[in-house]
Amino acid sequence: MKIYGVAFLAACYLIGQVIGKYIGIALGIGGNVGGVGIAMILLVMVNDRFYKKTSLNVETQAGVIFWSNMYIPVIVAMSSILNVKVALSNGWVAIFSGILATSCCYLLIPLISKWLQLNLKESTK
Amino acid sequence: MVAVEFERIHKMIVVEVLDEIFIKNGLIVSFLIVGIMLFLANWISKNIFYKRIPGVAIAILAALVMAYFGGDKGISNHSFFSGMALLGGAMFRDFTIVATAMGANLSELRKTGLPGIISLFIGVIVTFFVGGSIGYVMGYTDPVSFTTIGAGACTYIVGPITGAAIGASSDLIAISVAAGVVKTIFVTIITPLVAKKIGLDNPSTAMIFGGMIGTTSGVAAGLAATDPKLVPYGALTATFYTGIGVLICPSVFYLLMIYLL
Numbered sequence: 001m002k003i004y005g006v007a008f009l010a011a012c013y014l015i016g017q018v019i020g021k022y023i024g025i026a027l028g029i030g031g032n033v034g035g036v037g038i039a040m041i042l043l044v045m046v047n048d049r050f051y052k053k054t055s056l057n058v059e060t061q062a063g064v065i066f067w068s069n070m071y072i073p074v075i076v077a078m079s080s081i082l083n084v085k086v087a088l089s090n091g092w093v094a095i096f097s098g099i100l101a102t103s104c105c106y107l108l109i110p111l112i113s114k115w116l117q118l119n120l121k122e123s124t125k
Numbered sequence: 126m127v128a129v130e131f132e133r134i135h136k137m138i139v140v141e142v143l144d145e146i147f148i149k150n151g152l153i154v155s156f157l158i159v160g161i162m163l164f165l166a167n168w169i170s171k172n173i174f175y176k177r178i179p180g181v182a183i184a185i186l187a188a189l190v191m192a193y194f195g196g197d198k199g200i201s202n203h204s205f206f207s208g209m210a211l212l213g214g215a216m217f218r219d220f221t222i223v224a225t226a227m228g229a230n231l232s233e234l235r236k237t238g239l240p241g242i243i244s245l246f247i248g249v250i251v252t253f254f255v256g257g258s259i260g261y262v263m264g265y266t267d268p269v270s271f272t273t274i275g276a277g278a279c280t281y282i283v284g285p286i287t288g289a290a291i292g293a294s295s296d297l298i299a300i301s302v303a304a305g306v307v308k309t310i311f312v313t314i315i316t317p318l319v320a321k322k323i324g325l326d327n328p329s330t331a332m333i334f335g336g337m338i339g340t341t342s343g344v345a346a347g348l349a350a351t352d353p354k355l356v357p358y359g360a361l362t363a364t365f366y367t368g369i370g371v372l373i374c375p376s377v378f379y380l381l382m383i384y385l386l
Contacts, residue, residue, distance in 0.1 A: 013223050024368070031286065033368030036219045036341070040226035040361050041234070048231040064227045071221035072181055072353065073159040075346045077213030079188035079313065080206070081199035082342075086299070087306035088193070093263050093274065094300050098307030101256035101278040105248055105337045106315070109323045112247060113333045116240035 005063020012043040144204075151208025159212065162187060182317050182350035189310060222345060222360045229357035230328070237332040241362040244336030249370050252279050252339070253378055256304060268382035269293050276374040277301025278308060280340045283370035290375035309343040316347025325351060328358040335359035339366030 020035020027033060043064075087094065147154050166187060167180035174183075191206075192199030201210035211217070256278025257271040265274055273293040277284025277300065284301030287293075293301075316325070324330050335344050335358065344363040348356045 009220070009224055013220050016223065017219075020368075027368075027372055031282070031368070031371060033372075034365040036222055037361050037364040039219075039223040040229070040357065040364075043223060043226040044229050044231050044234060047227060061227070064224050067221050068224035068227050070217075071225055071345070071356065072349050073156070073163065074212060074217045074221045075342075075349050076159050076162060076181075076184045076188050077155055077209045078218055078342055079185045079213070079346060080191045080209050081195070081201045081213045082189065082192045082309065083197050083199060083302075083306055084189055084193040084310065085195075086197065087303050087310060089303075091300065091303075093260055093265065094277070094303035095307050096263070097256040097259040097274055097278045098304040099311050100259055101252040101275075102308050102311055102338065104251055104255045106319060106323060108247070108251060109325070109330070109334055109337050112244055112337065113240075113324060113330045116243060116333065117237075117329060 002059055002063035002066070004057070005060040005065075006067065007063075008046075008060065009043065009064050009067060012039045012046070015039065015042060148204050148207060152211050153208070154205070155208035155212040158206065158209070159184075179317060179350050181353075182314075185313055185346050185350060189313070218342070218345070222341070222356070222364075225357040225360065227357075228354065229361070233328045233358070234332075234361065237329040237358070240329070241332040241336050242365075244333040245339070245362060245365055245369055248337035248339050248366060249279055249373065251337075253370075253374060257382070260300075265297075266386065268379065268386045270297055271382050271386060272374060272379045273297045273301045274304060275378065276370065277304035279305070279370040279374065280367050281305025281309065282367050283374055286371050287374040287379075291379050305340070309340045309346075312338055312340055312343030313346040313350070316343075317350040320351040325355070328355065331355035331358035332362045335362035336366065339363050339370070341367070 016035045016037070016039025017032065018035075019038050020032040023033040024031045087098075162184050163180065166184035169183055170176055170178055170180035194200065195206070196202035198210055200206045201208075201213075253275040257275025260274035261271055265271065269291050270293070272291055273284060273288040274297070276287035281302045282305070284305050285298050288298040288301055320326065323334070325334055331348065334348075338344050341360060341363045344359045345356060348359045
């Protein structure tokens, strides 16, 4: 049944949220640190384990895949509720620092990607 | 007499019934709106741009324009669009991003695990110092301003948390939030355009991209418009970025700034 997949996804999500919150408290931040990432790792690991044994039931998978496809509409809705007016009206400092700092990261991505992957390959050899 | 009666019926049908139904069923209305938006965007992509600009990118851009005509919560400030706040809110965003992990490959994630973590730190450091330096050049020269603006350049969550922790003024916090939102919008629009040039076409680079850029919303939206298959990889590292930023901006970086400035 599809609901099994949705429930499984919900379990991963909630476990991630709880662990993320505890990490946040432990670090003294209070917020949620990496809860989504932890949930994703959990989902991938359980899914991988199932694949090796019998593979997750097709219907169960469909329950997760539906929500994974809903992700694009959610992103569109999310874009429509950003505070775009404030972003553009808070002066050039915000616009310049936001854009230039990010641009530097974009320029560094090819270099770092190459450097990190090269180092990794050497260390595994 | 007829006019008055007509007005009464009109009011009953349009204002009371429709308003009530659309506002009560905000989430369902948002499914309809987003569905129509994506349908139109895909049509425009296919027939006007010959798929050179992805439909998702057009839909996101349209959504950003809509957000401009809204208020502090974008278009959802209008009651008809109130459901967008739920559909596009943190709960559905995080839930669906977790679901995308279904398409991720464990060995691929393992392969880029360490580079992903390193890229997180490089991303936060570079963004903080470049962002803060631009504030410095533009007249915000004290340690609190430098740290708050630099943190805001990381994400719009790191900015206000850092600012509040080190006692920044509300103006400064507003600037840092704005810098973070500018970043999210910029990443959303620019990612599909530069993806090829920065080699963003494989899971490994997507993970490093997520770590370097960090704004989960921007990374997720940018990758969706580039190649939806890469979303889980970029999103996975990006979700740790804000946590690391919040951890080191008000502590290590702030102390460093007091020492330097």
